[in-house]
Amino acid sequence: MPAQTAQILDGKALAQKIQSQLKERIQTLEPQIGRPPGLAVLMVGDNPASAAYVRGKERACKNVGIASFGRHFPTQTSQQELEQVIDELNRDERVDGILVQLPLPEHLDSNALLYKIHPDKDVDGLHPVNLGRLVRSEPGLRSCTPAGVIRLLQEYEIELKGKQAVMVGRSILVGKPLALMLLEENATVTIAHSRTQDLASVVRQADILVTAIGRQETIGADMVKPGAVVVDVGINRVVGANGESRLVGDVNFDAVAEVARYITPVPGGVGPMTVAMLLHNTVQSYGRTG
Known part of the structure; x- marks a missing residue:
């Protein structure tokens, strides 16, 4: 008897379907809101895998109509400088999502940076407030x-x-x-x-x-x-x-x-x-x- 083969759960096809739906939603909302959605991906250093991930995210943003406010910082950037940038992005009304690309260079405290992101802009869903909402089955970014x-x-x-x-x-x-x-x-x-x-x-x-x-x-x-x-x-x-x-x-x-x-x-x-x-x-x- 031939070996039974499992059905493939095709994430690539579903991701494309979701992106098409998001593109339509943005086209509906943008005239009402008066601007496109904005995502800021912050990357520190020269990790090649991280750079590839960030490029992929920026391409996907462009495909659906999300404006990228990405920033690439040198390896030696200080904690204080990054926290200041996150504070500015929290206040920037053009930015709906902020993401710190991990891993970070060893001298930086990634948790402290994640905690700086406003929970409503924490599109990675890793802020304690959003994790708390998940524990309580409340709406929030997952x-x-x-x-x-x-x-x-x-x-x-x-x-x-x-x-x-x-x-x-x-x-x-x-x-x-x-x-x-x-x-x-x-x-x-x-x-x-x-x-x-x-x-x-x-x-x-x-x-x-x-x-x-x-x-x-x-x-x-x-x-x-x-x-x-x-x-x-x-x-x-x-x-x-x-x-x-x-x-x-x-x-x-x-x-x-x-x-x-x-x-x-x-x-x-x-x-x-x-x-x-x-x-x-x-x-x-x-x-x-x-």
């Missing part, structure tokens, strides 16, 4: 990657209510907020991490398995319940014998695709959704100003 995962599951009409969801990873960027969002959708949520005993047996219980640990192909077919939904948030760069690099996730895609019912690819799964939700948050913040 963290982009977790919100993108939920939106992707909704697009494919995957039932979360009453399901066993296992979140592997507990970072403030993905694991913790996504566990709360799954709980909000009435899933029964387990958070597993590097100190979890017998990780394989915990993961094998999952109807919905989300992994964000950043270790290449850790999750094999023997760890996945047949018919599970597998969402791979991990992005790991591996270099082959020929010296060429490629991106892989935390999941052994080919093996797991034979037992799962749905699976996200890497790349082309969760990554594009993160950018789409960043644009969504910017437009949400902009719509409130109208």
Whole structure:
């Protein structure tokens, strides 16, 4: 019998659909508000991966009609200088969203910078006020990657209510907020991490398995319940014998695709959704100003 192949959860296609919807929404709102939405991405230093991400975000902004107020600072920029820039952007009525591109050089305190951003302009959804709103199930800006995962599951009409969801990873960027969002959708949520005993047996219980640990192909077919939904948030760069690099996730895609019912690819799964939700948050913040 041929191996059963899971249905792909296509984040790239959904991200394009969301961008088209946002473009239409901006075209409706702009005549009423009198300006386009504005997003400021602040980048410090010369991390090549960060530079590529920022370029991607700026391209996506241009596609939907969001004005970019991005700033690129030299590595040695001081904490005080950056905090001053964030204060100015908080007051700037043309700017609806402010994002500090992580990671930052070691001499900077990223938490202090995040706390400086006004919660209503915190399009990354990482300010304690927005995380608090999530805990209380109140409206607010939601963290982009977790919100993108939920939106992707909704697009494919995957039932979360009453399901066993296992979140592997507990970072403030993905694991913790996504566990709360799954709980909000009435899933029964387990958070597993590097100190979890017998990780394989915990993961094998999952109807919905989300992994964000950043270790290449850790999750094999023997760890996945047949018919599970597998969402791979991990992005790991591996270099082959020929010296060429490629991106892989935390999941052994080919093996797991034979037992799962749905699976996200890497790349082309969760990554594009993160950018789409960043644009969504910017437009949400902009719509409130109208």
